[in-house]
Amino acid sequence: MADQGKLTLFSYWLSSCAYRIRIALNLKGLDYEYNAVDVLKGDQSDPDFERINPMKFVPALVDGDTVIADSFAIALYLEDKYPQNPLLPRDLKKKALNIQIASIVSSGIQPLLNLVVVSYIEQKLGSKEKDAWNIDQTNRVFTALEKLLKDCARKYATGDEIGLGDVFLAPQLYYVIKKLQMDMSNYPTLARLHAAYEEIPAFQAAVPENQPDAPSI
Incomplete structure (x- = not known):
């Protein structure tokens, strides 16, 4: 399934977890093969992919004989093996803050x-309740993130350099702003960061609509 000569990313265009890793790969200038896994069609249950990731989630990264199937683990692996353009600063306080932001988003x-949770809610309660759930959960976490970042964010989340926190924040902000059309007036810091990310080529190249498996309009 993968070319052993270079990195292979198993991805789905709308997956925020895969989106994070596309950003990280782009920031580090790493060439990779994009292998689409259509989760709506059930490709994640294909036996070949299940051997790559028994959890049947994207993303999964193959680097030679190394296989990693979790976005946080992949990001840390890339940081350790490919230290160019580091995502974690040496300053311990800033490093911990970046990991904290990433953890808040990912967990x-x-x-x-x-998809599993939202589809279940929609099936049981309907589309209106599904949308209300999305907004309610996002407000809860964005309130915490805004408080965390308002005094430390500068050009980016933790300073003037892009960090791991930015890599995890960008896809979540994209989803709620572009897809949910969420009002960001209560989150000026997060809204400003989203605008900053939209100007960065590595982030632009990673957005869902620019992926090879994104549907044509």
């Missing part, structure tokens, strides 16, 4: 808004 909000 505090994304699991509640993933």
Whole structure:
């Protein structure tokens, strides 16, 4: 399934978890093969992909004989093996803050808004309740993130250099602003960061609509 000569990313265009890793790969200037996994069609249950990731989620990264199937683990692996354009600063306080932001996104909000959970809510309660759930969970976490970042954010989340926190924040902001059309007036810091990310080529190249498996308009 993968070319052993270079990095292979198993991705789905709308997956925020895969989106994070596309950003990280782009920031580090790493060439990779894009292998689409259509989760709406059930490609994640294909036996070949299940051997790559028994959890049947994207993303998964193959680097030679190394296989990693979790966006946080992949990001840390890339940081360790490919240290160019580092995502974690040497300053311990800033490093911890970047990891904290990434953790809040990856464990505090994304699991509640993933396809399995949202589809279940829609099936049981309907589309209106699904949308209300998305907004409620996002407001809860964005309130915390705004408080965390308002005094430390500068050009980017933790300073003037892009960090791991930015890599995890960008896809979540894209989703709620572009897809949910969420009012960001209560989150000026987060809204400003979203605007900053839209200007960065590595982020632009990673957005869902620019992926090879995105549907043509």
